[in-house]
Amino acid sequence: MTHTLPTRPPHAPPGRRPPAEGRPASARRRGLGGLAARIVLLAVVDALAVYGLLALAADRSWWMFGALLVGTVAVNIVYATKRHVPAKYLAPGIALLLVYQVYVVLYTGVAALTNYGDGHNSDKPDAVAAILAHSETRVPDSPVRPASVVARGDRLGLLVTGPDRSVRLGWPGHPLEPVEQPVRDPAGRAVAAPGWRPLTYSQIAGRQQEISALRVPVTGDPNSGSLRTADGISAAAYRSTLAYDRAADTITDRVRGVVYRPTSDGVFAAPDGSRLSPGWKVFVGADNFRRILTEEDIRGPFLGVLVWTFFFAGVSVALPFGIGLLLATVLNGKRLRGHRIYRSLIMLPYAFPAFLAALVWQGMLNTDYGYVNVSLLDGAHIPWLTDPWLARLSVLAVNVWISFPYMFLICTGALQAIPAEVTEAARIDGAGRWQVLRHIRLPLLLTAVTPMLIATFAFNFNNFNVIYMLTGGGPKDPDAPIEVGSTDLLISLVYKLAFGGSNRQYGMACAVSILIFVVVAAISVIGLRRSRAFEEQT
Amino acid sequence: MIRWFVRIGWRHLIGVLAVLVAVFPLVFVLSASLNPSGTLTGSNELFADATGTHYRELFDDPLHPFGKWFVNSMVVGLATAIGSVFLGACAGYAFSRFRFRGRKAGLTTLLLVQMFPQLLAYVALFLLLSTFDDVFPAIGLGSRLGLVMIYLGGALGVNTYLMKGFFDTVPRDLDEAARIDGASHAQVFFRIVLPLVAPVLAVVALLSFVATLNDFVIASLVLNDPDKQTLAVGLYHFISYGVGRNWGVFAAGVLIAAVPVLVLFQFLQRFIVGGLTAGAVKS
Numbered sequence: 001m002t003h004t005l006p007t008r009p010p011h012a013p014p015g016r017r018p019p020a021e022g023r024p025a026s027a028r029r030r031g032l033g034g035l036a037a038r039i040v041l042l043a044v045v046d047a048l049a050v051y052g053l054l055a056l057a058a059d060r061s062w063w064m065f066g067a068l069l070v071g072t073v074a075v076n077i078v079y080a081t082k083r084h085v086p087a088k089y090l091a092p093g094i095a096l097l098l099v100y101q102v103y104v105v106l107y108t109g110v111a112a113l114t115n116y117g118d119g120h121n122s123d124k125p126d127a128v129a130a131i132l133a134h135s136e137t138r139v140p141d142s143p144v145r146p147a148s149v150v151a152r153g154d155r156l157g158l159l160v161t162g163p164d165r166s167v168r169l170g171w172p173g174h175p176l177e178p179v180e181q182p183v184r185d186p187a188g189r190a191v192a193a194p195g196w197r198p199l200t201y202s203q204i205a206g207r208q209q210e211i212s213a214l215r216v217p218v219t220g221d222p223n224s225g226s227l228r229t230a231d232g233i234s235a236a237a238y239r240s241t242l243a244y245d246r247a248a249d250t251i252t253d254r255v256r257g258v259v260y261r262p263t264s265d266g267v268f269a270a271p272d273g274s275r276l277s278p279g280w281k282v283f284v285g286a287d288n289f290r291r292i293l294t295e296e297d298i299r300g301p302f303l304g305v306l307v308w309t310f311f312f313a314g315v316s317v318a319l320p321f322g323i324g325l326l327l328a329t330v331l332n333g334k335r336l337r338g339h340r341i342y343r344s345l346i347m348l349p350y351a352f353p354a355f356l357a358a359l360v361w362q363g364m365l366n367t368d369y370g371y372v373n374v375s376l377l378d379g380a381h382i383p384w385l386t387d388p389w390l391a392r393l394s395v396l397a398v399n400v401w402i403s404f405p406y407m408f409l410i411c412t413g414a415l416q417a418i419p420a421e422v423t424e425a426a427r428i429d430g431a432g433r434w435q436v437l438r439h440i441r442l443p444l445l446l447t448a449v450t451p452m453l454i455a456t457f458a459f460n461f462n463n464f465n466v467i468y469m470l471t472g473g474g475p476k477d478p479d480a481p482i483e484v485g486s487t488d489l490l491i492s493l494v495y496k497l498a499f500g501g502s503n504r505q506y507g508m509a510c511a512v513s514i515l516i517f518v519v520v521a522a523i524s525v526i527g528l529r530r531s532r533a534f535e536e537q538t
Numbered sequence: 539m540i541r542w543f544v545r546i547g548w549r550h551l552i553g554v555l556a557v558l559v560a561v562f563p564l565v566f567v568l569s570a571s572l573n574p575s576g577t578l579t580g581s582n583e584l585f586a587d588a589t590g591t592h593y594r595e596l597f598d599d600p601l602h603p604f605g606k607w608f609v610n611s612m613v614v615g616l617a618t619a620i621g622s623v624f625l626g627a628c629a630g631y632a633f634s635r636f637r638f639r640g641r642k643a644g645l646t647t648l649l650l651v652q653m654f655p656q657l658l659a660y661v662a663l664f665l666l667l668s669t670f671d672d673v674f675p676a677i678g679l680g681s682r683l684g685l686v687m688i689y690l691g692g693a694l695g696v697n698t699y700l701m702k703g704f705f706d707t708v709p710r711d712l713d714e715a716a717r718i719d720g721a722s723h724a725q726v727f728f729r730i731v732l733p734l735v736a737p738v739l740a741v742v743a744l745l746s747f748v749a750t751l752n753d754f755v756i757a758s759l760v761l762n763d764p765d766k767q768t769l770a771v772g773l774y775h776f777i778s779y780g781v782g783r784n785w786g787v788f789a790a791g792v793l794i795a796a797v798p799v800l801v802l803f804q805f806l807q808r809f810i811v812g813g814l815t816a817g818a819v820k821s
Contacts (some may be wrong), residue, residue: 089632093625100691104662350804513658
């Protein structure tokens, strides 16, 4: 089978000369222009990298600092020398691939082994700080100090003037530090610091809520408490009723005398079972996978979604392919007048962006006002999108509408690419039309389109848009313990686990993501192996 | 007459039927966008009356800045399309023309990585971008550039195989002749090989543009500010808060959003059929 690539006649490159005399001159010219472009580009990249390195160092993000440093050195080695030619073509793509694909995939794999989610959002020191901050009360009889609220961008900070005129500045998550050269008002109270501007009275009034929530830790130790301001011009010390003992790794309630100890699932718990919120992220091993596969009230809905996902993806390939193949066979051939017009019009759903198609169909299938019920079915009240089985039928039908033109196009292309001699030879050998179709054209066509059928299956396995925009995964299953509906695919289930509702379970969502990846990868690998073997036979 | 029907006519029958199925929702949208009633119920009588008010309303609603969504989608889509075709072409060229250590392993890895759609990693993407927020706000949460970068991160996985296949169809004799004449590898790439596959590149760019336009999950993850959102995110929220009421305006928005893509597809039709099949032929 030949490709249908439009090729132009090969033409000589401009400025072609006999090699012997032409080469040195053109080589020198090319060398200069290319060199200049390379130097300028490399300089820009390096300048950005230096900026990034400084920003990362200031933020103390040493992992990212290291990654960027290694990357920058690698880029310089690749582009500053004449060697490593293939790397020059691959470097930009690979850099982006590493950050936005490989890293996130690995991160997903690691997060799948944790209990990351609401209530377990951060690491242990953060959790300790948050627990202590939640239980802070005003320290009795503590002095009120002059203070002012300052801003850098959207961020608010607290500028505190001590009795000895010393000035310290801190902001949420960043303990107080001495400030050099503050701006003072006539009374000696500091009102601004380098990089931080004072708030006007109207701004203080407008951001009152934010300001009363402003909490600046005194030191890095969570036991040291914080400074808070009620009015924006003075600050008072607050301290927690709980105390964290770093050596024993326990939290003690100083009022009630209860001791909380860390547990293996990442929370502080008292002997009586009461827990302090929030907890922190801990590795739970294969716990998420185990829960999906064994815990009855998760396994049930999960298996239901899994079966439906396979069914949805399978039908979304088979039915459009059948229709597309039929149309391609029927409408193929130059003898059929207007076959170009047919193609242009049938192609329209393919060209129409799929998310728009899903949204439009959602309106057309509306039970009370939709075009299908009101006009086509003369005022029927069929719950196309709200009855579990009809909803499944509807999302399939809409997806067939979206995808049959694509199948029609690739079948048309594949059929046209089958050389006429092959079918003519078969006809001469006495094969009938049906035999030619069955034994010659179909096998050749299948060989050509199998990789695309596999890709389509993989795509529909994760076809979030059609489901989300048509039914939102619903109608909801009222009996399931997790939020799941009749038309939910695995991918929309992941979305709901991660972002839907009040209890976000990132770790669990990542575990389902990994399972989806394994399924799709296995199917793709098996399918591609098969199709290649198939190709060699024919 | 009967013989004509048996030989040709039935084909037209099936063809017309297919066209009706394909076109009728689009006709409905067109009619609804012109219908003065503006509600879903009122739109059910096709072309009962026509008015342009919905199109005017579409651009006058400060809560739903459709014009900005449109521009955002076009800018993000074009940047992604051009960028991913360029990155994919560079990588495809390297794999097609050079023999280097790790070439086979690299191709296999790309094939494997491609099977993990970025969609599945949105928890990780969200965290990555919130980390960037502190250090490089230009590519952090809420930034359109950040969104484009995410899309470009997936470019190599999707396009390299396809591109390598295209480049393999360009005879090597061409580059060798040019090299003898003193062209550098970069000149061979930009001046000889790339122009030869330009029509297919246009198709790949178009498909990448459409895929970007269609993305809802990652776009809604990154862009919160209504002024920065794309059409997919904006129109979804626009219609999900009142299916019945804003239908006319929504239909007008759908049409305007779809027209650029519909037109491009008609123009590139011949190449699209070729491009879709060529991707499969080369293995």
